[in-house]
């Protein structure tokens with residue numbers, strides 16, 4: 001069995017999902033793939049189930065009743081992985097904004113000793129293609145804001161292309177992660193940082209999706225803005241002790 005799992009959350013990704021699954025399985029390293037599907041009205045799940053017959057054992061689906069948010073989709077996926085023997089788990093979008101070829105770099109960073117590997121848009125300038133200037137600036141300054149509030153030395157704090165060593169997911173108590181949108185990505189990294197895990201940023205280029213639409217909303221942005229302050233305040237009373 002592959003030791004490495006890729007988790008892809010999907011909501012209305014019928015244009016991308018088959019292409020993405022085939023691409024991941026064509027990479028030179030063997031990965032398993034878990035699709036966390038939120039009952040997409042466009043029939044994404046049916047495409048995945050058809051492909052599961054072609055890729056038995058390595059393509060899996062976790063179906064939920066409806067659109068419950070990206071953060072809880074990943075938590076469900078992480079818990080699924082922890083019930084099995086995977087040694088590292090990577091989050092990735094379905095829409096090719098994350099280049100699946102970069103999975104090799106991210107899992108490679110974990111093999112080379114990082115506890116968390118972040119596919120980062122902001123360590124060598126700003127590597128974002130096809131986003132409107134407003135969104136680039138918002139994302140860039142949001143990452144800066146988070147860095148200042150949290151004191152965490154990570155340039156791309158909202159990045160959603162991230163690999164986690166199993167031990168990190170076992171340690172950070174996934175039930176305590178409360179934010180669900182961009183804030184989810186921040187809270188996961190911040191918690192790992194507070195537990196003393198090493199976070200390595202790996203430079204990637206993020207290209208805006210060609211097919212389908214983003215599911216993020218203004219509410220999710222606000223959640224990140226206020227949620228980060230609340231998260232920082234709560235961190236003063238929480239104990240971050242590892243059982244080594």
Ligand SMILES: Nc1nc2c(ncn2[C@@H]2O[C@H](COP(=O)(O)OP(=O)(O)O[C@H]3O[C@H](CO)[C@@H](O)[C@H](O)[C@@H]3O)[C@@H](O)[C@H]2O)c(=O)[nH]1
Nearest residue numbers: 009010011036038068069070073093094158160214215216
């Ligand atoms: N299962 C499930 N999947 C979802 C949901 N919402 C979004 N997704 C899936 O999550 C992935 C990302 O969704 P987008 O809506 O395209 O996200 P985005 O706005 O481009 O945000 C990306 O970049 C942010 C940083 O700029 C990241 O913070 C974020 O995690 C994500 O990678 C896609 O595969 C999409 O189908 C949901 O409620 N449920």
